Amino acid sequence: MSSPLVPSLTLGLCILAGIGTFFLLPRAQKNVSLRAIGGGMVAVAGVAFVLAMIRWAVGLSGSEGGSGVGASYIYFWIFSILAVAGAARVVTHPQPVYSAIYFVLTVFATAGLFVLMAAEFLAAALIIIYAGAILVVYVFVIMLASEATEGGGIISKTVGKTSVLTDFDASSREPFWACLGGFTVMATMLFVIFDRAPTLLKAPAVEQIPQAIRDASNNLGPTTGGIQQLGVYMFTHQSIAVQVAGLILTLAMVGAIMIARKHIILTDIDGNISPAADASVGPMLDVDDNPHGVEVTGTQNPNQKEYPEL
Amino acid sequence: MQFVLDHSYLIPLLPLLAAVVIGLFGAKILRGASHWPIWLSVGGAAVLSFTLLFSMLGNLEVAKTGLTPAVFHRVLWFDWFSAGQGDQAVSIQAGALIDALSVTMLCVVTGIGFLITVFAAGYMKGEKGYWRFFAYVGLFISAMTVLVMGDNLVLLYLGWEGVGLCSYLLIGYYFSKTEAREAAPKAFIVNRVGDLGFLLGIFLTYYCFGTVTFFGGVEAAGGQTLGFVEMMKDPAAHVASDRLWLLPFIPLLLLIGALAKSAQFPLFVWLPDAMAGPTPVSALIHAATMVTAGIYLCVRCAPLFYAYNEILILIGVLGCFTAVFAGSISLRQYDLKKDFAYSTCSQLGFMFVAFAALSPVAAVFHLITHAFFKALLFLASGVVSHATGGVLDMRKMSGLKKFLPATRWLMLIGCAALAGVPLITAGYYSKDVILVGSFKHSPVLGVMMLISALMTAYYTFRLYFRVFEGPEIIPAEANQQQDEHQHGSHATDSHATNSHAAGSHSVSSLAAGSHAGVHHHGPREPLIMILPLIVLAIGAIFAGFIDYPHRDKSLGAFLGSSPSLSLGYEVAEQTYPGKIQPIPFGQNGAEAGRDEAKISAERKLHNYMMVGSGALALLGIALASYYHLFNRQALAELSRRLGSVIRLLEAKYYVDEIYEALFVKPYAAFARLTQYLDYAIDGAVFAVALVPQAAGATLRYTTQRGYLQGYALSFLLGLAVILALMFY
Amino acid sequence: MSGFTQIVLHHYLAIGAILFSLGLIGFLTRRNLIILFLCTELMLQGVIITLLAFATFHGNLQGQAFVIFALVIAAAEASLALGLIVLLFRQKQTVDADAWRELRG
Secondary structure (H helix, E strand, C coil), X not given: CCCCCCHHHHHHHHHXXXXXXXXXXXXXXXXXXXXXXXXXXXXHHHHHHHHHHHXXXXXXXXXXXXXXXXXXXXXXXXXXXXXXXXXXXXXXXXXXXXHHHHHHHHHHHHHHHHHHCCCHHHHHHHHXXXXXXXXXXXXXXXXXXXXXXXXXXXEEEECCEEEEECHHHHCCCCHHHHHHHHHHHHHHHHHHHXXXXXXXXXXXXXXXXXXHHHHHHHHCCCCCCHHHHHHHHHHHHCHHHHHHHHHHHHHHHHHHHHHHCCCCCCECCCCCECHHHHXXXXXXXXXXXXXXXXXXXXXXXXXXXXXXXX | CHHHHHCCCXXXXXXXXXXHHHHHHHHHHHHHHCHHHHHHHHHHHHHHHHHHHHHHHHCCCCCCCCCCCCCEEEEEEEXXXXXXXXXXXXXXXXXXXXXXXXXXXXXXXXXXXXXXXXXXXXHCCCCCCHHHHHHHHHHHHHHHHHHHHECEHHHHHHHHHHHHHHHHHHHCCCCCCHHHHHHHHHHHHXXXXXXXXXXXXXXXXXXXXXXCECCCCEECCCCXXXXXXXXXXXXXXXXXXXXXXXXXXXXXXXXXXXXXXXXXXXXXXXXXXHHHCCHHHHHHHHHHCHHHHHHHHHHHCHHHHHCCHHHHHHHHHHHHHHHHHHHHHHCCCXXXXXXXXXXXXXXXXXXXXXXXXXXXXXXXXXXXXXXXXHHHHHHHHHHHHHHCCCCCEHHHCECCCCCCHHHHHHHHHHHHHHHCCCCCCHHHHHHHHHHHHHHHHCHHXXXXXXXXXXXXXXXXXXXXXXXXXXXXXXXXXXXXXXXHCCCCCCCCCCCCCCCCCCCCCCCCCCCCCCCCCCCCCCCCCCHHHHHHHHHHHHHHHHHHHXXXXXXXXXXXXHHHCCHHHHHHHHHHHHHCCCCCCCHHHCCHHHHHHCCHHHHHHHHHHHHHHHHHHHHHHHHHHHHHHHHHHHCHHHHHHHHHHCHHHHHHHHCHHHHHHHHHHHHHHHHHHHHHHHHHHHHHHHHHHHHHHXXXXXXHHHHHHHHCCCCHHHHHHHHHHHHHHHHHHHHC | CHHHHCCCHHHHHHHHHHHHHHXXXXXXXXXXXXXXXXXXXXXXXXXXXXXXXXXXXXXCCHHHHHHHHHHHHHHHHHHHHHHHHHHHHHHHCCCEHHHCXXXXX
C-alpha cells in the first residue's frame, strides 16, 4: 500500500518536534518566550503528524476497505493526544511534582487506550498500580528528598506564578544531543512502522480480535469477558510465571526495607541506650555446630511437632 | 733461544697477566705491594728479551762481502679473525716477528721499563691509586711489546692503540687535576688523528698487496710466501697494475700515524701537556718507549719508505723542522718536565731526519741512547720534585747540588749525554752519526741539525746550571713537606702545596745533606729511586759503544741482519743509485765492494763531524754557563733586548691557540649544532608520542565523565546511528 | 473520513514509539534522580502499549499476560529504585544526578 506518510515527512516532523522539545526542556536561562515557542512547535508537529496519520489511514482504507470499530476511533485520538501531551510535559516540566502529576495524566490516557483495545482489566490494573501506588510513592519521595531551596534556588517564572527551583531542576543536561538521538530513534521507528512494516505485517488487525472479546467490549454485558479469559489463561499457561512474579514482589519488598532502613538506637528519656536496643542488636553467639545448642524459640502448642532429635 | 721462540707469547702475556692480577686484587688486597707482580712480570719479560738478544747476537753472521743475510723468525700465536667470503675473504693471524730490530726494541722496552717500575715503586709510594698505576703500566708494557713484536700491521696497530689507551689512562692518572683531565683526551684525540691515517694506510696496504704481513705469509708468484715489505723489492710483480699508482700513499698514510705517535710537527701538541701525568709515566711513555713507536714503524717498513724520494723529503723536512722548532721552544721553558718534553720532540725529530737521510741504523741507535738518557733525566727531575714538594719551576729553585747530591751527579750525566758532550757520553756518538748522515745527504739539512744540536746543548745545561748550581734557593714547599708529611699527589703544578710522605725505607740515605732545622722523615733520595738512575746513567755513558764503528758485532751489524734493513738497502739502491752508504743500513759487508776513494772521503767527513759536533756541544755548554751560572744578570739584559722573540718562544709560538681556533672551536660548534638537531629529532618523536596521549585525554574528558546519563547518551547515539544506517 | 476511523495496529505502535522516545529523552536529560526514574516508567508505558497492540493484533492473550508481569516488575523496580534514591539522598543531601561521578576518568 502506498503510504502518503513518506519518510521524509516523518523525518521532517520529527525534526520539528525535536527542536521544539529542545526549546521546551528546562534551562537555566529563564526564557519564557523561548519555551513557549518550543511548545508551539511541538504542538504544530503533533497536529501535523496526526493529520498525516489520518491521511495515511485514508490511503489504507482506499485500497482495502474495512470499517473501524464503531465510534471508538475518536476516543483513540483523544486518548493518544492526551498521552503524548502528558508525556511531553512529564519530560519537560521543571518542577518534579508537576512531572509526577502529568505522569498520572499519561497513565489515565494509556488506560483509556487499553480499554479501546478490549483489555479493561489491564486498564484498571494500570490505574490502580501505577497511578494509585507507584506514583503516590513517587510523590512521597519527591517530598521527602527535596532539597531546601531557601538559600538561593533559581527563580522560575512560569505563567502566572513564580517558583523556586534547584539548579539541577532548572537546567537539563545535554538537551541537544539527547533530542537528536531520541528523535532520530523515534523517526526511525516511525519510519519502520509506517513504511516498512506493511511488508512485514499483515493488514489491519482490528477485525481479527477474537469475536468473543469484541463482542464483550461492544455489548458491555456479563460474558466470559476479557478478565475471566485472562485469568484462566494466566493460571493455566503461565502459572510458574505467576509464582515467580509473586516471589519478585516479595524480594522487592524485603529489599526495599533493607535498603532504606535506618539503624535507630533506642534511648530512654535520660539519653541512655535502652536495653531494647541491645536486645534488637542481640548478643554475639559462639558458633556451634550442635543443632541443639541454639535455643529454638518455637511454638508452645503441644500439637505441633518439636524440633526433631537427630 | 728455541724455548723463548716457542714461548714468545710470554713476553706480552706476563705483563698483561700482572696487570689483570693487580686490577682485580690491587685495590683491596695488594695495595702497597702492587709493584711485585709488575716487577716479576716485566723482569721476566726483560729476561726473555735479553735471552733472545744474546742468542741472536751469538748466531749473528756478519757477511764479509755483500749483503748481510736477513735473519728473522716468525712464530704464529693464534688465528685472530677472518671475515668476508670467497675472494674477498680476509684472514688475520696474530704472530711474532723476531728479528734484530724487534729484539732490540724489546730489550729497550722491557729493560728500561723494568728500571722505571723500580723507580716508580719508590716515587708513587703512598699514593691512593698505587695499584691503578701499576696495572696501567703493566698493560702498557704488554701493548708495547705486542707493537714491536707483531708480525703484521694489524697486530702492530693493536699494540699501537693499546699504548695510546694506556697513555691516556696514565696521563689522566691524577684525574682530580684539571690539567691531567684535559691533557689525557688531548693526547688521545691527537693520536686518533694519526691513527686514522695509519688505519687508512693498513687498508690501502691490504688493497694493493693483498696482505698486511711484513715478511712471509702470502703465496706469491714463484711459490714463495711474501709479506708486503718483501714485495716492495719488485712491486710491479705483486700489485695489480691499476693499483700501482696508490702505492706512494701507503707510506704517506703510515707516516701520519708515526707523526702523531712520535709527536712531530704538526701533531706534537699533546706531548708537552702529557707531562701532567706522574713522572715515571713521562719517562717511560713519553721519552723512552711509546713515542719511539713511530720510528719503529718507519724502520720496519723501510723498503716502503725508501722507494719514494718525495716521502723521504717530507719526512726530512718535518723532522728537521720539529727538531729546530721544539728546540727553540725549549729555550724558554721554565718547567723541568716541559723542557724535557720539548727536548724529546726535538730528539725524535733527529731520529726522523736520520731515517730520511738514509741512515736507519743511526735512527735506531739514537733511539736507544735517547731512551737511556731521557729516562734518566725525567726520573732525576722526578727525584727533584719529590724532594721539593712538587715544585718543578726553574725560577723557584736554584743551587740544589748540596740538597740533592746524588741526583745532581746523575742529572749532570744525563744532561751531558743529551747535549752530546764529546767522547764520554753515548749521546755524542749517536748524535754524531745522525749529523754525519744528514750532512752528507743534504748540507742544508746538516746545518739545520747542527743548529738544533747547539740549541740542545744550550737549553740542557741552562736547566742544569739553573737548578743545581748557583746560590741555593730551596722552595718553601720542601720545608713544609718535611714538617707536615701528608700523603698527596706528585703534582707538577708548582702552585700546589702538597707533600709526599717519604717512604719508610730504613735504608741508608744518600742524602747526606744537612739542613739545620729541617727534619726528614725519610731519605730525600731514597735508594729505590736512585738505584735505577745509576743503572741508567751507566747506560747513558757506555751505550755509545755498542755501535762503535768498524766493530764486528756492532749494533749496526746486528740490525743489518734484519730483513727490514737489508731489503731497505736494496730498495734505496734502486731509488738513489750510487748514493747509498751501506754502513748506515748495517750492511757492513757491502762496504767491501765500494769505491775506496769514496770510503775514505766519507771517513774524513765523519772525523770532521765528530770534532765539529763535539765543539758545538762544548760551545753550547759554555754559553749556558755564562748566562746561567756566572752572570745571570746578563740574561736579564738579553731578554729585555729580545723581548718580542722571547715572548713568542714562551708562548710556544701560540700553536695551541692556533689549533684551538682552527679545529677545536669549529668542531665544538658543530657538535652543538648536532645537539640542537638532536633536540629537534627528539622533539619530533615526542610530538608523535603526544598524539595518542592527546587523543586519549580527549576521549577521557568527553566520554568518561562519570555521569551515568552521559554514558546512556552515548548508547543512544550509537543506537541512533545504527538504526538510521540500517533503515534509511 | 474512513481513514480517520480506521484505527489500525500501526497507530498504537506509533503511540508506543512516541511515548518510549519521549521517556528516553527525559531519562537522558533530567538531572533530578526521581524524575529520571519517572521517565523510565514512561518508557515502560510505551512498551506496554506496544505489547498490548500486538496482543490484540495476534488475537491471543500472551501479550496481556506479559503486560501484567511488566506491571509487577515496574512496581518492584519502582520501590527498590526509590529506596535507593532515598539512600543516595542521605549520602549527599541532594538528588542531583550529577553529584555521582566518582567513576570519571
